[in-house]
Amino acid sequence: MTLDVSVVGGSGYTGGELVRLLLRHPGVRLARVTSSKMAGLPLHAAHPNLRRATELKFTSPEDLETCDVLFTAVPHGASMGMMGRYMSLGKKVVDLSADFRLKDPADYPKWYGSEHTAPDLLGRFVYGLPELHRAQLKGADHASCPGCIATASILGLYPLLRNGLIDPRRIIVDAKVGSSAAGHEPSPSSHHPERSHVVRLFAGTGHRHTAEVEQELTFGERPRVSLTVHAIEMVRGISATCHAFLTDGPAGRAGDKDIWTAYRKEYGDEPFMRVVKDKKGVYRYPEPKILSGTNYCDVGFELDPLSDRIVVVSATDNLMKGAAGTAVQCMNIMCGLEETAGLDAIGLHPV
């Protein structure tokens, strides 16, 4: 069985990454890739890496036809208005915008600045993070993929919060992101002489992904996560350093062994999660640069022997596990394919 899939909004970076994956996926046939602006042009006009990899051309969104799986990679805010039509075209829909990530409609005006225009659809989407929601994704028709910074933050902290090892009220995430996270539109802040080699405070406080992180890490009490985001010299990749304070539970404060146990319990069987925590070597903690093009999210941690603090580092490719890779992983689960199909690339080293 080969699935017929299409991509809406294929000229952006996330759309291009979806196409790259789908062209090599053993279980699908890529039918259409839409772009209003580039309809009629070959895909490699937007994605030079696809030269000769496909003869497909961009089609107009109006020319979309029904398909087994529809990936929607349109800008935040644009997806909610079109989702009715998308749902009628795709037997299954995997949305990569922010429009269906938050369960509570009140979170949209709070974090995104405007009311949600299709709040009745929110409940129909599974939050597309297989490590947390695999059971729900099996057989689901609609998934909404997490934000890239949210992915790294959630996956770093999940085993600790789920197992009650850290104080949920005082969590700090200091994230570093590459330039592709800001999309493909040029701007003064993305101009190479200004953007290269910066350590730029992009969002000191109040980053939108905070809402997703808190939503997904709620086990009883909603946690209070302070998310700070810096833009640094990198094109792909996210590194999220999570600073948290250990709880003093009835069994005493967690030690190294308890932390290991929690990570192994939650991630031991996960195909794309690796705990990276070596005693020596240059790559003894998660490092985004060797994850480019892979679907891994590596996590590692260190306990401060002098205090009650734990530092967790998680790293991922923002366009892969942070976007298109997770989207394909969701499709695989939703459609009963092998979960790792099309996602088994080994990263490059050196690079």
Added chain:
Amino acid sequence: MTLDVSVVGGSGYTGGELVRLLLRHPGVRLARVTSSKMAGLPLHAAHPNLRRATELKFTSPEDLETCDVLFTAVPHGASMGMMGRYMSLGKKVVDLSADFRLKDPADYPKWYGSEHTAPDLLGRFVYGLPELHRAQLKGADHASCPGCIATASILGLYPLLRNGLIDPRRIIVDAKVGSSAAGHEPSPSSHHPERSHVVRLFAGTGHRHTAEVEQELTFGERPRVSLTVHAIEMVRGISATCHAFLTDGPAGRAGDKDIWTAYRKEYGDEPFMRVVKDKKGVYRYPEPKILSGTNYCDVGFELDPLSDRIVVVSATDNLMKGAAGTAVQCMNIMCGLEETAGLDAIGLHPV
């Protein structure tokens, strides 16, 4: 009056930066620059930027003579054993190693792994951070310059702790440093294919500079600072993001205005401190890349309206304000020269 100055340990990065500054300083004559390994070679054999800027050659440490000011830029651990001799040669000594930064001898085995061999000398050194100790530095004979990460961390947090605005028990510093901070010796971790474009967790917890930061930020209770250091793609530069929790004092929790007041009070007259906090623009917060070669430490902050958190960012050039620049600033103050003499370079943009 022209001061006669010499540099011990001139072949490393810090030593080279001292030479660069001293060659253009209007009040000094650079007499000798020592290097055991490179004695007899021209300075530009180690520092290619000095080609034609000077005819000086490296001399052997044995050939040192007395001078007005002696800068000692030898490795940590090597300075303490030689300091007796250095003090007999230089009327004033400015040390750039870690050997005389900590006041309590017990801190050396704890943070540096071995006993201090000249503990009686510790009390004779002023901690060479003019923004905190200018009065003491005036007329002082011996100064010990801060570590580069310590400089950025202390200067970011000082106004908040001095004025009781944040909780001293839960301070987190997430620092990002460039490759020159690790010195000039090649190693597997500094090899370009491995070091370039990393977001490497260099020290999750327990970085040595923690000791200095806590020492200098003690106002009553010794604070608890958790310092995490990442190596990122950058050659010069440090960016320290300090995450702290506001106190609920008798006058209520500090607001934006209180914070501004504190920074203006402490840094309003400082020649090398700028509060950078604009409402728009690409460089609205401190950015190390435009500070290369300057002696500035820029600081900025953001309050989280949804929580009790404050984020402070400070940025500096690790070889300038983080080392050689502060050393020259100390000399200027100790010797009664204009404090900014030789340090007024404007940074480059773009770069």
Added chain:
Amino acid sequence: MTLDVSVVGGSGYTGGELVRLLLRHPGVRLARVTSSKMAGLPLHAAHPNLRRATELKFTSPEDLETCDVLFTAVPHGASMGMMGRYMSLGKKVVDLSADFRLKDPADYPKWYGSEHTAPDLLGRFVYGLPELHRAQLKGADHASCPGCIATASILGLYPLLRNGLIDPRRIIVDAKVGSSAAGHEPSPSSHHPERSHVVRLFAGTGHRHTAEVEQELTFGERPRVSLTVHAIEMVRGISATCHAFLTDGPAGRAGDKDIWTAYRKEYGDEPFMRVVKDKKGVYRYPEPKILSGTNYCDVGFELDPLSDRIVVVSATDNLMKGAAGTAVQCMNIMCGLEETAGLDAIGLHPV
């Protein structure tokens, strides 16, 4: 049928890249990877990207056993002395050193500074560039893979020289290479603060790969190729800009159409050669950065309407088409596998 393959010298960058490819190759089983220094350690101790991709550990070279294909990735000069043993172990041997590239033994003292110690073996190796020697490689037992700069230079110039379109006596190649081309051993020149962002004249004249380029591009008269190599900011990748002067043949000087004809004739059916020459767009000429991890060599050209000059640009990943990728391609041809097996990765964009 699954081939049993082993890699000698697996701890370097080329060896690691071979392993990465072979682990995902549908027609082979990777049996052994040797390293004297790292025997007993898991492969990811040298190649962090292989974490969890394999359970293999490095074995000692002494523990090698017979196999279908043996890839030898030992340093230049070391391969010639061991080749007798390698040939007795591998039914087929693909050598990645420089030791068997040159056909004339006299070229070794001239270009490599010492006599060849196994000159009788030279004739048994096919120069492993499929685009020039595919017919010879079919069924061959021994191949010697080209140097990375040689690959880019030869593939850029081959259609022009083979078809007599440029003057063979005045060819200039201005090559730019990334840091991985210098191998995995740290040195003062590879130290990140010194190596990053350079435009370093690595070899003004006399680069060793000149010998291969001239050897392979001899059609009648041996050409005179002047090869200049710069190290620039890049980890993977080679870009070779070839400057040549058009000949004034009996049919007049070649024009744009003649050049296109030559490239299409030679490369029209090649699976890994793309002529990249667009009228607009950001990637209208070959660009190494989007080739990382792929086996492509992209070529493009421009004629100067004001003179008799042609500029040819070729780009490739120095560890792939410049080393391990070509080695696997050779194996595929030598063993009758699909030529593109294990080599069909699409490059990343953006990256």
Added chain:
Amino acid sequence: MTLDVSVVGGSGYTGGELVRLLLRHPGVRLARVTSSKMAGLPLHAAHPNLRRATELKFTSPEDLETCDVLFTAVPHGASMGMMGRYMSLGKKVVDLSADFRLKDPADYPKWYGSEHTAPDLLGRFVYGLPELHRAQLKGADHASCPGCIATASILGLYPLLRNGLIDPRRIIVDAKVGSSAAGHEPSPSSHHPERSHVVRLFAGTGHRHTAEVEQELTFGERPRVSLTVHAIEMVRGISATCHAFLTDGPAGRAGDKDIWTAYRKEYGDEPFMRVVKDKKGVYRYPEPKILSGTNYCDVGFELDPLSDRIVVVSATDNLMKGAAGTAVQCMNIMCGLEETAGLDAIGLHPV
């Protein structure tokens, strides 16, 4: 005596660099800096490095007043139409556009695509390269500063052509430039994810600076220079590799000693020219990265012992010696100031 100077077109990168230099120049007072778009805003709104270095604000071009020296840094094509007014305002004018570089009006339609609108003014400008035209610049009223790539190319080749050591008919310049050379306007080609780490063929043939290079290097026969320009990962800096063929003169072909003699003769007394050609070390040839912020143009060369080829490398900071630095140097000469005034910064290392 302090000169009153102003800058027209101060919001671009070249204008910003002029301001940076003029603010620290001991012999001038910076009166006005104009920008149509940013009039009324502080200079640091465009140039963040100038924060606190000056209280000046941008003024409208209409508000210009008479001054001793007027630097005009407006876009190519815009300067020629305004030059009448500029000449009436500035006793001396230093133009940084391309509009007055070429002596022959016919070169403008040929290389810039349109007729010159003020051809009568062309003869009034000295080509502002002091190393070639110092005598003419003394006391001159108008200078036109060279293009950045032209500067590096001319200074690399000048001693060879002036002394008849190379064949003027077959000169190839393979130049590498950083991103600031393309100016401060964002575009798809300058977008960080696309621009970073490229080796992009920017101009295979026909780059406009060819005209200047040929004009200035004409000693008898006009030379034929083929100029190829690549954009590489770098913000500031130009490296021009000149490939040329030695002539067989009556006294035989030039050797290493003859070449040294020529460079020493032409540049031995030049304050900003260094011949960099060491036998060992990492920086044994010109390297742009250590020239950022300096006014040096470093040149070096290598003779091919196996052929008649010479390779010359020249390196400079495109915004300094390639633009604003040379402009200030011209002003110093034209006004009788010390030639190096305001230009004696030592470069940074490491950086």
